Amino acid sequence: MTGRSIRGAVVVTLATALSLSAAACSKPSGPDGGGSGSGAGDSAVVGIAYEPDSLSPLLGYGKDGNSKIFDGLLTLDAEMKLHPALATALPEVSADGLTYTYRLRKGVKFSDGKPFGAKDVVFTYRTILDPRTNNASRTELDALKSVEASGEDTVVFHLKYPYAPFAQRTVLPIAPEHVAAGQDVNTGAFTTHPVGTGPYLLTKWSKGEKLSFRANPDYWGGAPKVKKFTMVIIKDDDVRATRLRSGELDGAILPPNLAKGFAKDSGTKTYAATTYDYRNVTLPTHNKVTGDTAIRRALDVAVDRQAMVHSILNGEGRPAYGPVPTDSEWFTKGTERAHDPAAAKKILDDAGWKPGKDGIRVKDGVRAAFPLWYLTGDKLRQDHALAYASDAKKVGIDITTESGTWEVIEPRMKQDAVLAGGGSPADPDFDQYSLLKSSLAGDGFNNMARYENRTIDQALEEGRRKGDKAARKAAYDTVQRELVKDPGYTFLTHIDHLYVVKDRFGALTTQVEPHDHGLATGPWWNVEDWTPKK
Structure with missing residues (x-):
């Protein structure tokens, strides 16, 4: 079994995103399946995008x-x-x-x-x-x-x-x-x-379709009032929105452009969760094009992050310059990068990447072109990939976007770029070590770009080994500044997660969320405490 970091997809928290069969788009049936999301007041059915490899x-x-x-x-x-x-x-x-x-x-x-x-x-x-x-x-x-x-x-x-x-x-x-x-x-x-001590018991796991739970009547924290809870796995964002609107679901995670369609729906409420969840592009060091630091530096300033926040996220997010959000106490001020196509062109010119007859740059007979893969059915990743490729084309780099399942993408990660994601709010060590540590290069979804930087390696070790917060902050400042000089990834946006939920329960809350979202996050992070309305 290939080790997969919780950083890659749900994997990426859970564990990792799987490709889903056609059954993921079929209507769940049976008493646990929740064919209707508006049934008994003590049950809830929600739509999520990914399922774990293991429980x-x-x-x-x-x-x-x-x-x-x-x-x-x-x-x-x-x-x-x-x-x-x-x-x-x-x-x-x-x-x-x-x-x-x-x-x-x-x-x-x-x-x-x-x-x-x-x-x-x-x-x-x-x-x-x-x-x-x-x-x-x-x-x-x-x-x-x-x-x-x-x-x-x-x-x-x-x-x-x-x-x-x-x-x-x-x-x-x-x-x-x-x-x-x-x-x-x-x-x-x-x-x-699984057998656990938690508030819910798994009653059935139909791979690629749903996970069904019932309340643990003997839970030490008190029996949950929501007695049946079903998570329906729907990979496609549009299908998830359609099934929520049709009444099959009580709630779902949706990208901003689909969530806004429920804004005037008096029967639902939209919950926004701020996150550490970023979207980035892996730039494999084993690729003749992306392995060139000049290419990576040029792409870092060629990309229009603010435009992505505006047009793709409808303002529900922030530009990302690294794994740490700009509003975090761990963010290093001064590492923001402006959208500057002219600077990108100069970086490429100085490095010997000259425009060819078709405008695409060439160096030593190598054309500045490479594929960029994104997960099939993930509209946010698709839109980020297309926008990134468009920005790159303007400075003479030709990126071809491709979609596939993780089973298709993973074998290509050593050579091909991937529209990936990650982020953990708990501590800077939690995400950055697995993302950037050279010893983890090629270890499943850890360090997908196979990035190697000795200065960053040393700073990551200092960050996790020092007890003093100021010393730790200095270490992670070093990491973020080094990523400006030697980017192994292009960080694009930090995304706020939007959840639309039927107004059948009392006031719900969200947490600051990691990249992984679905089973453990969203308004159902504490479903055991929900109180159905009478």
């Missing part, structure tokens, strides 16, 4: 929290602040920052009735750290040296070095040792038939 937290599912089937030691509230979940309190941290101690909640049971305890926490983290486990996010736990149980209700983590955001890593869902330990971690039944 096992040991393989990366739910690693950022809100998995619905599982709980972590900690959880995040609407303001993205940490709160106890399976732990009774936030961790006790030693003075040197190397030991984290968690006291566990007593009386919690897994959905099969077996008790939860410290051994399950130890099993979960040790299994993820095992090299035989196909978890592409293992590097996120690089700081963890060991984990041990101290009695039945205490767990102690020992770190190799002080890692400031370690507590945020412990929102990771806990798997039951008595179930998962007795089977192959990568292929066993637990990957599709």
Whole structure:
């Protein structure tokens, strides 16, 4: 199994986006399928774009929290602040920052009735750290040296070095040792038939079509009022909007141009979630064209990011100059790049890329042309790809846009550019390390451009190893400034996620969201707390 970063698609949070069969466009049926989204008041049916490869937290599912089937030691509230979940309190941290101690909640049971305890926490983290486990996010736990149980209700983590955001890593869902330990971690039944402590139980997973859940009546946090919850997987944005309008769905994630069509609909509400979710173009270093730094630098200033925000996102987003949004405290002021085609042309001229008879530049017999792939059915990626290609053409670079499933795209990533995405609000280490670290080049959807920059490698290590916030900020400033000089990707926009939901429930909220959206995010991030209107 190829390791896939949560950065790539739902993969990219979940785990990764899959190609969907024709069944994804068929109408769900059956009692769990939610053929109608306006049925019983205690049920909800929502449309999402992607599904995970696996429902096992040991393989990366739910690693950022809100998995619905599982709980972590900690959880995040609407303001993205940490709160106890399976732990009774936030961790006790030693003075040197190397030991984290968690006291566990007593009386919690897994959905099969077996008790939860410290051994399950130890099993979960040790299994993820095992090299035989196909978890592409293992590097996120690089700081963890060991984990041990101290009695039945205490767990102690020992770190190799002080890692400031370690507590945020412990929102990771806990798997039951008595179930998962007795089977192959990568292929066993637990990957599709999970057993957890969460507010919902999976009743059915029809691959490429839907995931059906029912409320856990014995949930330690109280039984959810929404008793049945169905996530219908609809890859195509237009189809998702059509099925929401027809009444088949109670809610759906939609791109801005489709969400605005519901603005005057008195029966729905639109919820906007600010995000760290960016769209970028990978520029593979193994391609004769995109491997040239001059080409990458030229494209970085040739692109009109503000026009993309205006025309593609209808203003629901911001220009992106790197993985960190411009309104984040971690953003490095002065790294913004203006749309400047003249500067792009000069960069190419100075590097020996001269216009040919057809206007496309050539250097040493190599034509400045390459393909750019985007995920089939993803209108936002398609529109970004077309706009990017148009801007590139104006400076003499010929980009041919192509669509395909991830199964088609992945084998081509070493040579071909991809309209990709990523972003995590939890901590700058969470996204940047897997995106830029040279040792992860070619590791599934990690470092898709196979980018190598020693200065950035060093800064990434400093950023995750230093405990002082000012020192960490300096490290990530170095990363962002270096990306201006040596871009391995062209960052385009940071996208606000829009969700349209039938007005059948009380006031809903959203969190600041990562790239991954669907199962764990949107207004249904806390569906267990929804109160249906009477």
